[in-house]
Amino acid sequence: MTAYLSSAEPGFAQAFETLLASKREASVEVGETVAAIIADVRKRGDVALIELTTKFDGMTLDAAGLRFTADEIEEAYRAVDPDVRSALELAHRRITAHHQKQMPEDSTYTDDIGVTLGSRWTAVEAVGLYVPGGLASYPSSVLMNAIPAKVAGVERLAMVVPTPKGVVNPAVLAAAKIAGVDEIYRVGGAQAVAALAFGTDTIKPVYKIVGPGNAYVAAAKRQVFGTVGIDMIAGPSEVLVIADSTANPAWIAADLLAQAEHGGGAQSILLTTDADLAKAVDAEVDRQIGTLRAPDTARAGWNEFGAIITVATIDEAIALANRIASEHVELALDDPQSVVEKIRNAGAIFVGHHTPEAIGDYVGGSNHVLPTARSARFASGLGVLDFVKRTTILGCTPAALSELADATVALAEAEGLQAHGRSVSIRLNR
Amino acid sequence: MTAYLSSAEPGFAQAFETLLASKREASVEVGETVAAIIADVRKRGDVALIELTTKFDGMTLDAAGLRFTADEIEEAYRAVDPDVRSALELAHRRITAHHQKQMPEDSTYTDDIGVTLGSRWTAVEAVGLYVPGGLASYPSSVLMNAIPAKVAGVERLAMVVPTPKGVVNPAVLAAAKIAGVDEIYRVGGAQAVAALAFGTDTIKPVYKIVGPGNAYVAAAKRQVFGTVGIDMIAGPSEVLVIADSTANPAWIAADLLAQAEHGGGAQSILLTTDADLAKAVDAEVDRQIGTLRAPDTARAGWNEFGAIITVATIDEAIALANRIASEHVELALDDPQSVVEKIRNAGAIFVGHHTPEAIGDYVGGSNHVLPTARSARFASGLGVLDFVKRTTILGCTPAALSELADATVALAEAEGLQAHGRSVSIRLNR
Numbered sequence: 001m002t003a004y005l006s007s008a009e010p011g012f013a014q015a016f017e018t019l020l021a022s023k024r025e026a027s028v029e030v031g032e033t034v035a036a037i038i039a040d041v042r043k044r045g046d047v048a049l050i051e052l053t054t055k056f057d058g059m060t061l062d063a064a065g066l067r068f069t070a071d072e073i074e075e076a077y078r079a080v081d082p083d084v085r086s087a088l089e090l091a092h093r094r095i096t097a098h099h100q101k102q103m104p105e106d107s108t109y110t111d112d113i114g115v116t117l118g119s120r121w122t123a124v125e126a127v128g129l130y131v132p133g134g135l136a137s138y139p140s141s142v143l144m145n146a147i148p149a150k151v152a153g154v155e156r157l158a159m160v161v162p163t164p165k166g167v168v169n170p171a172v173l174a175a176a177k178i179a180g181v182d183e184i185y186r187v188g189g190a191q192a193v194a195a196l197a198f199g200t201d202t203i204k205p206v207y208k209i210v211g212p213g214n215a216y217v218a219a220a221k222r223q224v225f226g227t228v229g230i231d232m233i234a235g236p237s238e239v240l241v242i243a244d245s246t247a248n249p250a251w252i253a254a255d256l257l258a259q260a261e262h263g264g265g266a267q268s269i270l271l272t273t274d275a276d277l278a279k280a281v282d283a284e285v286d287r288q289i290g291t292l293r294a295p296d297t298a299r300a301g302w303n304e305f306g307a308i309i310t311v312a313t314i315d316e317a318i319a320l321a322n323r324i325a326s327e328h329v330e331l332a333l334d335d336p337q338s339v340v341e342k343i344r345n346a347g348a349i350f351v352g353h354h355t356p357e358a359i360g361d362y363v364g365g366s367n368h369v370l371p372t373a374r375s376a377r378f379a380s381g382l383g384v385l386d387f388v389k390r391t392t393i394l395g396c397t398p399a400a401l402s403e404l405a406d407a408t409v410a411l412a413e414a415e416g417l418q419a420h421g422r423s424v425s426i427r428l429n430r
Numbered sequence: 431m432t433a434y435l436s437s438a439e440p441g442f443a444q445a446f447e448t449l450l451a452s453k454r455e456a457s458v459e460v461g462e463t464v465a466a467i468i469a470d471v472r473k474r475g476d477v478a479l480i481e482l483t484t485k486f487d488g489m490t491l492d493a494a495g496l497r498f499t500a501d502e503i504e505e506a507y508r509a510v511d512p513d514v515r516s517a518l519e520l521a522h523r524r525i526t527a528h529h530q531k532q533m534p535e536d537s538t539y540t541d542d543i544g545v546t547l548g549s550r551w552t553a554v555e556a557v558g559l560y561v562p563g564g565l566a567s568y569p570s571s572v573l574m575n576a577i578p579a580k581v582a583g584v585e586r587l588a589m590v591v592p593t594p595k596g597v598v599n600p601a602v603l604a605a606a607k608i609a610g611v612d613e614i615y616r617v618g619g620a621q622a623v624a625a626l627a628f629g630t631d632t633i634k635p636v637y638k639i640v641g642p643g644n645a646y647v648a649a650a651k652r653q654v655f656g657t658v659g660i661d662m663i664a665g666p667s668e669v670l671v672i673a674d675s676t677a678n679p680a681w682i683a684a685d686l687l688a689q690a691e692h693g694g695g696a697q698s699i700l701l702t703t704d705a706d707l708a709k710a711v712d713a714e715v716d717r718q719i720g721t722l723r724a725p726d727t728a729r730a731g732w733n734e735f736g737a738i739i740t741v742a743t744i745d746e747a748i749a750l751a752n753r754i755a756s757e758h759v760e761l762a763l764d765d766p767q768s769v770v771e772k773i774r775n776a777g778a779i780f781v782g783h784h785t786p787e788a789i790g791d792y793v794g795g796s797n798h799v800l801p802t803a804r805s806a807r808f809a810s811g812l813g814v815l816d817f818v819k820r821t822t823i824l825g826c827t828p829a830a831l832s833e834l835a836d837a838t839v840a841l842a843e844a845e846g847l848q849a850h851g852r853s854v855s856i857r858l859n860r
Contacts, residue, residue, distance in 0.1 A: 084844045087837035098547050101537060109531075116781070117528050117795055122774050124808045138845050171844055207807040222652075226663060229808035233656060254853040261849045293848055340823060344552050351546070351825035356853040359826055362841045363834045365547055366822040377637040378554045378659035380820035390810035392796040393770060395781035396789055404793045407517035411792045414514045414601055415568050418723055419691040423684040423786040 002282075003307040006275075007316055016309075020323065020374070024236050024265030024305055028215040031223075034190040037216075038223055041194035046201050052191040057133075059166045061186065066202045068173065068184040076173035084139075084171060091143055091363045092178045098365035099151045102384035108393065114400035118393030123153035124229070126204070127387060128196035129181065130211035130221075131172060133162035133188055139175035140361060144368050144382065145211050146179035152387035157181050158206055160196060162188020188213075193220035197228045210386065212369075231386060232379055235372035236265030239357050240326035240346075242317050242339070243272045247332035247353065249280035253288050255330060255356050256281070260301035261292070267305040269324065271317045278308050318342045325376040328357045347376045402428055432712075433737040436705075437746055446739075450753065450804070454666050454695030454735055458645040461653075464620040467646075468653055471624035476631050482621040487563075489596045491616065496632045498603065498614040506603035514569075514601060521573055521793045522608050528795035529581045532814035538823065544830035548823030553583035554659070556634070557817060558626035559611065560641035560651075561602055563592035563618055569605035570791060574798050574812065575641050576609035582817035587611050588636055590626060592618020618643075623650035627658045640816065642799075661816060662809055665802035666695030669787050670756035670776075672747050672769070673702045677762035677783065679710035683718050685760060685786050686711070690731035691722070697735040699754065701747045708738050748772045755806040758787045777806045832858055 005015050040048040046063045054060055077085070108118035127149050131142055142159070149157050159176055161168065163186045176184055185203055187195065193213075199205030208229035209221060221230045239259040241252055256268035272278050285302060289295045311317050318339060321329060325345035333339060336351045343349055347370030350357050361368045369382035396404070405424050412421035435445050470478040476493045484490055507515070538548035557579050561572055572589070579587050589606055591598065593616045606614055615633055617625065623643075629635030638659035639651060651660045669689040671682055686698035702708050715732060719725045741747045748769060751759060755775035763769060766781045773779055777800030780787050791798045799812035826834070835854050842851035 081840075081844070083836075083840045087840040087844075090837045091841065094541075097541070101539075102549070104534075107531060111524075111527070111795070115794060119532070120771075125774070135846070140841055140845065226803070226805070229805070248857075251853070251857055254849065254856045257849040258847070258853040261847055288849075288852075294846075298849060336825075341550075343821070344555070346821050348822035348824060351823060354828045354831045354857060355824055355826045356831075356857065358838055358842060358850040358853045359831065359834060360822070360824050361838075361850060363837045364545060364824045364826075365541070366824050370822070371819075373656070375656070375659070376819065376821070378819060381822055383820070385815070389801075389806065389808060390813070391773070391776050391806070392778035392790070392800070392811055393781060394778060394785055394790050394794045394796050395766075396785045396794075398784045401784045401786075401789065404789060406513075407520045407793045408788055408791075410511075410513045410517040411521065411570055412788060414511070414517075415570065416565070416724075417688070417691055419684065419687040419718075419728060420788040420791060422718075423681070423688040423788045426684045427678075427681055427784060427786065 005309045007311045030215050030219050034219040037190040038194040041191050042198045049195050053187050057164045066185050073173050073177050076170035077177050079170040080174045094365040095147045099148045113403045114397040116395035120391045121388045124208050124387050126156040126206040127154045128206040128209040129159040130213050131161040137169040137172050139171040142175035148384045149387045150180050152384045154387050158183040160185045160187050160192035190216045190220035197224035237262045238267040238326050239328040240269045241330040243332040245274040246334040249284045252281045253284035257298050261298040263297040266301050269307045271309045275310050278310050325374040327370045327372045345377045347371045435739045437741045460645050460649050464649040467620040468624040471621050472628045479625050483617050487594045496615050503603050503607050506600035507607050509600040510604045524795040525577045529578045543833045544827040546825035550821045551818045554638050556586040556636040557584045558636040558639040559589040560643050561591040567599040567602050569601040572605035578814045579817045580610050582814045584817050588613040590615045590617050590622040620646045620650035627654035667692050668697040668756050669758040670699045671760040673762040675704040676764040679714045682711045683714035687728050691728040693727040696731050699737045701739045705740050708740050755804040757800045757802045775806045777801045
């Protein structure tokens with residue numbers, strides 16, 4: 001049942017804690033199964049990868065068929081509705097333009113005693129991109145993961161996508177082609193993650209794996225972490241709308257449903273200073289659900305995880321929003337700008353009545369891979385920084401080394417690391 | 431036995447692969463023990479934390495004694511040798527100055543169709559810092575972890591350090607005081623990580639946990655990841671020295687031993703174009719080991735994990751270095767600058783004959799928490815970016831929303847997300 005809370009009621013603090021702690025994801029214990037799959041692919045390579053794909057995806061294939069050919073990709077691209085194709089191309093242009101501004105700059109300087117300190121950024125050479133099959137096989141997610149990698153300068157971007165019974169979403173291949181993905185393989189699950197991490201005859205290993213997946217994929221990413229880098233583990237999507245009396249209830253209802261229709265634990269919360277708006281939105285959600293072609297998922301999501309919280313002041317809403325730390329925060333307010341700077345924990349903030357969250361999902365230009373499950377308290381959305389790494393550069397003149405020698409030797413000795421100190425003093429004939 | 435390889439020999443490719451794949455860490459399976467400890471602290475809070483500390487650290491304490499008092503910290507600070515204290519203060523100034531340059535800048539712009547796109551950085555509010563007890567209780571590591579957090583603007587930095595039998599390294603407390611750590615608790619192990627992640631009556635929860643630790647600590651960090659953020663899992667330290675005939679064998683030997691004396695799987699590798707240098711360094715390592723006050727760890731480390739590789743050209747050395755992706759790379763070369771830009775995978779590069787790696791460990795100014803075990807292929811050293819997170823800001827004018835509407839609806843429909851499209855069209859009366 002959708003939660004209705006008011007900060008004026010006596011049990012509010014406890015009810016809010018319960019809402020914060022609510023678990024929205026079925027926890028499936030698949031660690032051992034996944035470990036066995038990874039060990040198998042690591043040992044038997046392509047042979048295991050093919051057997052597992054046959055078993056889990058209900059299809060036959062051989063090593064030569066693991067990789068999509070250029071012709072197959074081209075054919076899929078042509079099969080996509082031209083309107084969708086040009087929408088993907090618009091999204092590609094806008095996402096690329098925004099992410100180009102995220103490229104960090106190298107910096108080198110020499111300080112007053114002659115020590116040169118530098119930070120140099122280089123792209124991760126090879127990256128794997130996991131794309132789910134079936135219902136959650138979203139071309140927009142291909143763009144959102146692939147574009148920052150390509151903007152960063154990743155030379156080899158290898159995508160994997162399962163094709164149950166041989167079926168693939170042509171729009172996913174079209175998005176990959178538009179984004180410049182270098183290789184695409186028709187494999188998925190933990191076996192695909194293992195192949196990317198350790199390599200097989202057909203799939204060369206990568207250094208980092210990104211992209212969403214089911215419980216098996218998430219477990220596999222956790223297990224190969226260390227051998228390769230991984231991105232964050234994505235949880236169910238969520239939106240928090242902060243609205244005052246100037247908000248349009250029908251628009252807010254539409255935004256809440258746009259989140260609820262994802263299913264799988266997706267959560268929509270309305271935080272408002274206006275009790276009348278709260279009622280109007282609630283009624284409007286019910287009305288709009290009835291007009292959806294496939295209302296069941298949205299209805300179930302809203303009923304199970306939705307919440308409407310009324311508060312006395314916008315400051316109170318801000319304080320609660322910072323505790324919720326939502327993936328998406330919409331500010332449907334008369335004066336949203338003054339609130340933006342006070343929202344500290346959020347993956348993305350959507351400012352004003354004319355910025356529905358869906359704009360950020362597709363063509364706004366920003367990334368839609370954002371921290372979920374309160375992780376906006378400590379994590380950022382996906383971006384160019386996820387595909388580069390910084391190397392520190394340090395250089396001393398003989399004089400600088402001499403100036404720093406006594407302190408280095410003192411600390412090395414205090415830590416019981418005599419040879420550390422000697423590596424300095426030996427250069428100074430001390 | 432120290433490995434001696436030459437790229438000119440027929441079995442080199444295989445021998446190099448073996449070196450790359452060699453495991454330098456005892457893998458201890460502690461997952462279940464750690465899970466039980468975490469569950470206990472989560473359930474019973476301070477009571478469990480105290481019981482476990484009594485059991486593992488061999489000491490008695492009560493809730494009031496969990497936290498070091500200001501007087502205790504001040505007393506420890508005064509107990510530290512003044513030379514060490516001023517070395518810590520020099521290190522603090524230099525590390526702070528360098529990390530201040532890492533603070534990312536906010537950026538907001540409005541594009542040609544009226545979409546405002548922003549990236550705003552805010553500090554993680556509360557961070558936990560794990561500091562090992564016993565032999566590896568290094569004051570320099572306290573500085574390296576605490577300073578970037580404080581430069582980033584972390585308001586609450588809570589440190590935990592186990593004090594077996596009640597003994598603590600005063601220099602560790604002094605470093606914490608110098609770095610501005612806000613709270614220090616005398617607890618360690620998985621129980622300390624659990625307390626930081628979930629909170630107890632005495633220790634408020636944090637949003638991110640950083641710092642090195644033993645296998646239990648590493649496992650605990652992995653298990654609480656998601657509830658809180660964590661830094662990378664640190665492996666044994668390593669150095670790769672690239673040297674030509676201009677290098678001084680005694681200096682290189684000292685650098686190799688400075689790494690080997692860490693023990694615990696630490697690795698030193700020399701890559702050189704000069705076979706005579708290789709021999710001279712080898713002899714010099716043997717000679718210098720004999721002059722150390724405590725030679726056993728360095729000797730064992732060099733014998734078990736050390737390697738000397740001779741190559742024909744510097745370009746060959748660079749190619750191998752990029753595959754090794756060492757935490758530390760020293761360039762003991764006549765012309766190191768021309769090589770710096772070709773080393774792509776390295777945590778830090780130490781340029782020229784007068785820059786021993788130990789300078790970077792203490793007072794160079796850069797961070798000594800760097801990616802190990804080949805993870806420099808995809809990861810960076812610790813820095814200010816690890817203590818901030820980026821929030822995306824998106825704002826549309828009605829005209830901008832209208833311009834992006836068709837593409838958004840086309841993509842939403844292609845992905846079967848009707849309510850996403852409607853959240854846009856409803857605002858445009860479409």
